[in-house]
Amino acid sequence: MSQDPSDLPMVQFLSMEGEVRVPAQWAEYGEYLKELTEADYLKFYRDMARIRRFDNEATALQRQGQLGLWIPAIGQEAAQIGSGYGVGPNDHIFPSYREHGVAITHGIDLMSILKMLRGVNHGGWNPDETRFHLYAIVLGTQVLHATGYAMGVKFDGKVGTGNKDEDLAVISYMGDGATAEGDVSEAFLFAAVNESPIVFFIQNNQWAISSRSSAQTKVPLYQRGDGFGVPGIRIDGNDVLASYAVTKKHMDDARAGKGPSLIEALTYRIGAHTTSDDPTKYRDDAEVEYWKARDPLARLEKFLRRNGINQDFFDEVDHAGEVLSAEIREATFALKNPPVENMFKHVYSTQHPVIDEQHAWLKNYEASFGGDA
């Protein structure tokens, strides 16, 4: 059976019933909730609903043959939206490949993600401008890039100066499966010995394709960094408030020069690993139902209704979802294949004799068939 969050020590503020409680032991994180206004809660809900809608639409588009693959993140919206908003305006984010929710908190156009999964390009956004780096497909590779980036931030003297406009930190996302990669252990070590300003954010969705968490680790993942000198904490990944507050505090601490840390967000992958996967072969419906009852959106909705948010708001969010779905369908159908020359671009920063020759050859070859192909 998957891990039940109610049995485990972890930061949770939003109960299943939608009540906010701040246990004394997590009071320092609870402080961060005081900054939140009703507008923030509504923003969290809108974005979580938006990304779920997007996810469902993308799955449908894949089933219709419009995308080569889809990578669903349903069930992980609170972990992603909460932590995404916990990241500061100068901070850099290194995602894995399932962070669609984090992406929208940093202005990534959802169509960029669909273009990538259709096979038009590899993302196409500017990581320097968005501070949200490109998706990394080889597990764990991005965690070392994030660590190197954080080392550079410290070399630049942008840590612990107390100047909020200047200081920055780095957050590196990864899944539970990626923690097994050697790159991740090396990243923990490099970050620790260099006292780098980085937060490692593990979304433990409890399944690495068909391998459950218990087959991947003997020690809870939030303790994985301990031996490297990277202290960790576990949060209820289906609680958007815990995700926001704990991420914000850890990013503040990293920016202030307190070194690396780790957050394990315990959540659940409601959907398949990707559209190529068939989870019915390896897990029970009962387990999925158990976690559906702990749905992060339903929990936040209860909280909002308790706090006087009426049906009009939820109707508005539903309507926005309808509009989004229609827009995405239309934009996907309109996507054009990339021009052939894109393949030959940016392999090197200057002209390269072999690539130039092969590109010229291909042009002549295609021209040899005559007419417009």
Add this chain to the structure above:
Amino acid sequence: MNNMVEMPIAKAINAGLREAMRKDNKVLMFGEDVAELGGVFRVTEGLHAEFGQSRVFNTPIAEAGIIGTAIGLAMRGYRSVTEIQFDGFIFPAFDQITSQLARLQNRSEGFLTMPVVIRVPYGGGIGAVEHHSESPEAYFAHTPGLRVISPSTPNDAYWMIQQAIESTDPVLFFEPKRRYWQKGMVNLDAAPGSMHQARVVVPGSDVTLVAYGPMMNVALQAAALGAEEGKSIEVIDIRSMSPIDFATIVESVKKTGRLVVAHEASTFVSVSSEIAARVAELAFYHLEAPPIRVGGFDVPYPAAKLEEVFLPDADRILDAVDRVMAF
């Protein structure tokens, strides 16, 4: 007047590194034991003292970590020079080099560049234990997005390391470790052209002999012995295994009609395979004989007492010369 100084290859690389670090404070040097010790071959000696811990530092013994963090540092605007302590230790970093470093500029459509230099002492002939005598250049020459070079003289070592650091693209810089203490004159004022340009070292008319890195000495020895027998061997140091300056090779083959390519690496799917194939395409009607490759055998690098049999020597090169001249 040019400022000429005699120094060995190791010192020339050291001087080139120092020059690059003085010119650009974004240049970092890191790897295993490169700081106070100066690296196991002392190539980075004195750099830690001059530039300090923030620019020259030791890393944990984790090659993927060295290259992976160099990638992140490149994203932050740094130009990292990394050292892989020995050729055989590069493979833990293979994924970061080939699936990340080589591709990030392409993946990001040019938003990111990866000015990272990977220094690799390579090649055999030093009587070492296993994994200290390898020639892995073909793996990297095969990977789009990487540049792969190897100096064979102190002058090239001094200039090519600086050119590699100035490159916006990742460069594998293979250092011929058994030639580290071979001396030569370094012209401190004038660079010897692009790091990807091949050089005709000895002109000749009968056979074109192509080599690079540690094999250059052997090639020159073969040419001298050949000359005693009346064979005129043109020796070319390609200096760069990716890209390869085929124009210089083809021009020579058009003159000689015969090609021998020598290196230490195993021969199957090697740099010499590519050169032989390309010359066959580009100069077919000029060839008097099939190109012959002279490389290491297609076996794991042997125990040290057998390495002199494994490595091509002047006699094996001259045997190939005889074979191409027999046509």
